[in-house]
Structures are given as C-alpha cells and as structure tokens.
Amino acid sequence: QVQLVQSGSELKKPGASVKVSCKASGYTFTSYAMNWVRQAPGQGLEWMGWINTNTGNPTYAQGFKGRFVFSLDTSVSTAYLQISSLKAEDTAVYFCARESGSYYSYWGQGTLVTVSS
Amino acid sequence: DIVMTQSPASLAVSLGERATINCKSSQSVLYSSNNKNYLAWYQQKPGQPPKLLIYWASTRESGVPDRFSGSGSGTDFTLTISSLQAEDVAVYYCQQYYNTPHTFGQGTKLEIK
Numbered sequence: 001q002v003q004l005v006q007s008g009s010e011l012k013k014p015g016a017s018v019k020v021s022c023k024a025s026g027y028t029f030t031s032y033a034m035n036w037v038r039q040a041p042g043q044g045l046e047w048m049g050w051i052n053t054n055t056g057n058p059t060y061a062q063g064f065k066g067r068f069v070f071s072l073d074t075s076v077s078t079a080y081l082q083i084s085s086l087k088a089e090d091t092a093v094y095f096c097a098r099e100s101g102s103y104y105s106y107w108g109q110g111t112l113v114t115v116s117s
Numbered sequence: 118d119i120v121m122t123q124s125p126a127s128l129a130v131s132l133g134e135r136a137t138i139n140c141k142s143s144q145s146v147l148y149s150s151n152n153k154n155y156l157a158w159y160q161q162k163p164g165q166p167p168k169l170l171i172y173w174a175s176t177r178e179s180g181v182p183d184r185f186s187g188s189g190s191g192t193d194f195t196l197t198i199s200s201l202q203a204e205d206v207a208v209y210y211c212q213q214y215y216n217t218p219h220t221f222g223q224g225t226k227l228e229i230k
Contacts, residue, residue, distance in 0.1 A: 044223050107168075
C-alpha cells in the first residue's frame with residue numbers, strides 16, 4: 001500500500017535551517033509528482049509547490065520562493081523540503097502529498113516545525 | 118491565482134441531518150477539452166493530514182462512504198453529507214487543481230448541533 005512517512009517534529013531557533021523528509025513506499029516514486037502543503041497553527045491549508053519526481057524540477061508558489069527548497073533522493077524514494085533562515089512565522093505543520101491525476105490521494109502524516117528562541 | 122471561497126465558515130448540523138458546504142472559484146475550473154472540473158474535497162480531523170473525499174468535483178474516492186457526494190460545475194460546487202454521523206466532525210476544504218498554485222478554500226468547520 002502507498003505510504004508517505006515524514007520525519008519527526010523539529011524545534012529550531014530563528015535563523016537556523018531545517019530539512020524535512022518524506023519517504024515514499026508502495027509505488028514507483030518517479031511516476032508521481034510530490035507536492036508540499038503548509039498549515040500554520042489553527043489555520044487552513046496553503047500550497048507551497050511541487051517537484052517533478054522524474055526530472056527533479058521544482059515549482060514554488062509565490063510566497064515560497066527563495067528560502068524554501070524542494071529536492072529528491074530517488075535512490076531512497078524520498079522527497080525533501082529545506083527551509084533556511086527560519087522565522088517565527090515559519091512555525092507550521094508541513095505535509096507532503098502525492099498527486100494522482102493532479103488531486104492528492106496520499107498525504108504524509110505531517111511534520112511540525114517550531115521556530116522559537 | 119484562482120481564489121477559492123467556501124461558505125459557511127462553520128456549520129452545526131444534527132446527527133442524521135443533511136450538511137451542505139459550498140465552494141466558489143474565482144474562475145472556471147472546468148477544462149473544456151475533457152469536460153472535467155478540476156476540483157477536489159478533503160476532510161481533515163484534528164491532528165491528522167487531510168483525507169481525499171471527492172475528486173473531479175463528483176467522483177468519490179475509494180472507501181469513502183456514499184453519504185458524501187460532490188456536485189457543481191464551472192465555478193460553483195457543493196459537498197453534501199446526506200446523513201451526518203458523529204465521525205464526520207471535521208474541517209472540510211475544497212481545492213482547485215486546474216492550474217498552479219493549487220489553491221484551497223479557507224475551510225468549513227462542521228460540528229454536531
């Protein structure tokens with residue numbers, strides 16, 4: 001069965017960096033795009049962008065250009081989200097979500113990133 | 118960007134009664150070449166990731182109870198729960214995947230009256 005398993009919660013200081021992983025199993029990793037979605041505390045869902053798992057080409061939503069980087073390691077079927085120069089407002093749960101015909105059939109469990117001094 | 122607007126923001130319905138959630142897109146999400154509406158509905162319970170309920174505006178995901186149904190076309194869509202169960206308490210989101218950014222509605226919180 002398809003599974004997306006994300007790395008655990010992170011507590012970081014402002015200015016630090018964090019790398020969140022999303023390990024896929026149960027399907028051919030390079031056959032489906034991977035999206036990233038942010039959910040700030042008590043807020044709704046915000047699409048961050050996606051990465052073509054075949055080419056490695058990322059696309060970022062407007063508010064996620066610069067400090068956010070999507071990457072892959074296809075040898076271990078894993079997608080990554082790296083955030084640099086962390087700010088308090090980056091505190092959120094970050095989800096990876098696999099596309100199936102463009103809608104998102106499968107989601108990771110979410111990774112809470114807390115930015116606090 | 119396509120703006121997705123849900124209504125109401127919150128809703129309280131008695132067990133066994135019908136719940137209706139609306140979603141309006143700022144431009145059509147109907148792709149004329151295949152006549153498909155690029156609109157999905159998700160359910161999110163506290164502490165959990167969103168769960169896909171409906172895609173192509175009206176196709177129920179495998180395993181989703183048939184009390185959930187989606188309708189609409191173009192810019193106006195509806196998620197209906199025909200007979201509310203206690204386990205349906207959640208926040209519901211619509212999302213368009215017609216083009217990027219794949220924008221979500223702001224969510225509708227569904228509670229038991």
